[in-house]
Amino acid sequence: MKKLLALSLVVLMILMSSLALAEGTFRVGMECNYAPFNWTQSEPNDFTVPIEGGQGYADGYDVQIARQIAEGLGKELVIVKTEWDGLPMGVTSGLFDAIIAGMSPTEERKATLDFSDPYYSSDLVVVVRKDSPFASAKSLAELSGANITGQLNTFHYTVIDQIPGVNRLNAMDTFPAMVVALQSGVIDGYVAERPGAEADTKANPDLTYVLFDEGQGFQASQADVSIAVGLQKGSPLTADINQILSGIDHETRIQMMLDATDRQPLNQDE
Amino acid sequence: MPSDFFGWVALILDKYGALFLQGTGYTLLVALTGTVMGFLLGLLVAILRTIPVLPKDPILKRIPVKALSILMSIYIEVFRGTPMIVQAMVIYYGSAQYLKLNMPVVFAAIFIVSINTGAYMAEIIRGGILSVDRGQREAAQAIGMTHWQSMVYVILPQAVRNIMPSIGNEFVVNIKDSSVLNVISFGELFFMSKSAAGTYLRYFEVFFVTACIYLALTFTITRLLRLVEKKMDGKSSYTIMGSQSHSKSMIRITGEEQPYGK
Numbered sequence: 001m002k003k004l005l006a007l008s009l010v011v012l013m014i015l016m017s018s019l020a021l022a023e024g025t026f027r028v029g030m031e032c033n034y035a036p037f038n039w040t041q042s043e044p045n046d047f048t049v050p051i052e053g054g055q056g057y058a059d060g061y062d063v064q065i066a067r068q069i070a071e072g073l074g075k076e077l078v079i080v081k082t083e084w085d086g087l088p089m090g091v092t093s094g095l096f097d098a099i100i101a102g103m104s105p106t107e108e109r110k111a112t113l114d115f116s117d118p119y120y121s122s123d124l125v126v127v128v129r130k131d132s133p134f135a136s137a138k139s140l141a142e143l144s145g146a147n148i149t150g151q152l153n154t155f156h157y158t159v160i161d162q163i164p165g166v167n168r169l170n171a172m173d174t175f176p177a178m179v180v181a182l183q184s185g186v187i188d189g190y191v192a193e194r195p196g197a198e199a200d201t202k203a204n205p206d207l208t209y210v211l212f213d214e215g216q217g218f219q220a221s222q223a224d225v226s227i228a229v230g231l232q233k234g235s236p237l238t239a240d241i242n243q244i245l246s247g248i249d250h251e252t253r254i255q256m257m258l259d260a261t262d263r264q265p266l267n268q269d270e
Numbered sequence: 271m272p273s274d275f276f277g278w279v280a281l282i283l284d285k286y287g288a289l290f291l292q293g294t295g296y297t298l299l300v301a302l303t304g305t306v307m308g309f310l311l312g313l314l315v316a317i318l319r320t321i322p323v324l325p326k327d328p329i330l331k332r333i334p335v336k337a338l339s340i341l342m343s344i345y346i347e348v349f350r351g352t353p354m355i356v357q358a359m360v361i362y363y364g365s366a367q368y369l370k371l372n373m374p375v376v377f378a379a380i381f382i383v384s385i386n387t388g389a390y391m392a393e394i395i396r397g398g399i400l401s402v403d404r405g406q407r408e409a410a411q412a413i414g415m416t417h418w419q420s421m422v423y424v425i426l427p428q429a430v431r432n433i434m435p436s437i438g439n440e441f442v443v444n445i446k447d448s449s450v451l452n453v454i455s456f457g458e459l460f461f462m463s464k465s466a467a468g469t470y471l472r473y474f475e476v477f478f479v480t481a482c483i484y485l486a487l488t489f490t491i492t493r494l495l496r497l498v499e500k501k502m503d504g505k506s507s508y509t510i511m512g513s514q515s516h517s518k519s520m521i522r523i524t525g526e527e528q529p530y531g532k
Contacts, residue, residue, distance in 0.1 A: 004310070007303070007306065007307075010303075011303065011377070011380065032465070032468075033464070033465070033468035033469075039468070039469055040465045040468065040469050041285075041469060042285045042286055042288070042289060042469075043285070053375070053457050054292065054457070055289065055292075055457045055461075055462065055465065056289055056465060080455070081455060081465075082455045083452075083453055083455060085453075086363065086453070086454070086455060089363045089366070089367060090366075092367065093363065093366035093367045093370070093372070094366070094370070094372060095366055095372060174464075174468060175468075176467055176468040176471050176473070177473075179471050180471065180473045203471060204471065265285075265469050265470065266271070266469070266470060266471060
């Protein structure tokens with residue numbers, strides 16, 4: 001009986017301590033597993049933000065944008081690390097205020113979420129091994145017969161069918177999983193956005209990415225290749241966030257992305 | 271960047287060692303609390319399900335007891351019949367979406383493991399109760415104990431001793447199954463290793479370390495539980511003081527015959 005009491009007290013204490021969701025915080029959900037947009041590292045530096053729950057520190061292009069938005073809103077930034085599939089549910093149920101996770105404002109997502117103006121636009125490329133016959137491809141047709149995949153529940157996966165004669169494999173759940181699969185030969189290539197491909201190939205010199213010639217690449221709408229902040233339907237933050245984003249010009253965005261690509265942990269020479 | 275397997279393991283332990291330790295702490299917390307609460311829940315369910323109902327009992331007693339028994343059966347069926355990973359998603363995200371209940375993740379994790387373990391424990395304990403000799407229940411009834419008293423003072427102490435191996439098994443299983451809670455972003459060991467693997471793109475090295483940690487945990491726990499079982503059994507040799515014919519004699523019983531299964 002005493003043990004039961006002590007146990008329930010412990011549970012209650014844990015419950016209480018985690019209920020400290022303060023006002024005046026800007027809670028952002030992201031994967032922290034998608035360099036150079038967002039990643040996790042174990043050591044802090046001037047650019048990192050601590051991840052809620054003491055799970056390390058987050059950095060990346062998305063984190064820097066989040067910091068600028070939080071500053072503009074006058075709130076404290078809190079990063080909530082969440083699985084990709086849990087992000088829409090997290091923002092619609094109020095677990096966090098916004099999704100800043102390299103998410104594209106596709107039509108399907110617009111049914112459940114509101115999106116801000118885009119804060120980055122990129123090209124779609126295919127990451128392949130340097131020593132594979134596909135490394136020199138310049139058009140979709142040259143990837144015919146390859147084993148290609150993309151991340152689960154992204155539009156990257158849906159555009160694979162545009163490659164004639166492709167062998168589309170089951171989607172994988174994270175980018176690190178796809179890098180490992182590519183290096184071990186399980187797949188011949190995966191679809192990525194150019195910054196992500198830059199980051200992955202810099203970290204893994206045995207990989208390269210196929211940059212298609214003008215008009216020879218994937219057909220995708222402007223909404224599909226840009227990324228925006230995901231918000232709850234009717235969120236009061238949308239207008240403010242759009243205003244803050246309009247203050248970050250194109251050159252700054254490109255530079256921030258390049259800096260983030262340089263900073264990722266895998267690039268650091270120990 | 272390191273070039274060989276041991277170099278990578280050293281780097282990962284150096285950079286992520288503290289986070290692995292934190293994750294291990296959360297894993298143990300959830301496994302321990304979940305198993306204990308699941309055990310208590312299972313006990314409650316088992317006691318409620320075995321309330322005897324005789325045809326001569328008033329309908330006012332029979333209907334609630336029957337309804338309770340059906341409810342318990344549904345609970346056991348549902349929570350044994352669905353994977354814990356799916357239960358975690360439904361409970362955590364469902365409650366946030368439809369009940370507007372923002373559960374702290376740690377609380378949600380313990381809740382999910384407890385409820386899931388409770389369903390399995392209810393069946394294990396029912397098996398334990400069945401394994402106790404019928405005569406025990408009859409004797410308890412004969413001296414006038416109520417159902418609750420006979421359960422708590424006579425049947426359950428014996429039943430629990432019999433099912434200790436199963437309870438230990440559940441605990442070990444919970445240590446490993448707590449890894450499915452990474453889908454609700456709970457910071458246990460597997461979630462931390464996914465971070466490490468994702469940052470350094472090293473799946474084999476990271477998950478090798480994780481496997482070793484899990485193995486160390488489960489191995490230690492199994493040995494500790496063996497010790498607990500031995501303690502519960504008491505000494506294998508003991509002395510009976512006095513007998514009906516000779517009040518001052520001492521009869522020494524030695525524990526040479528080992529119980530089956532040790």
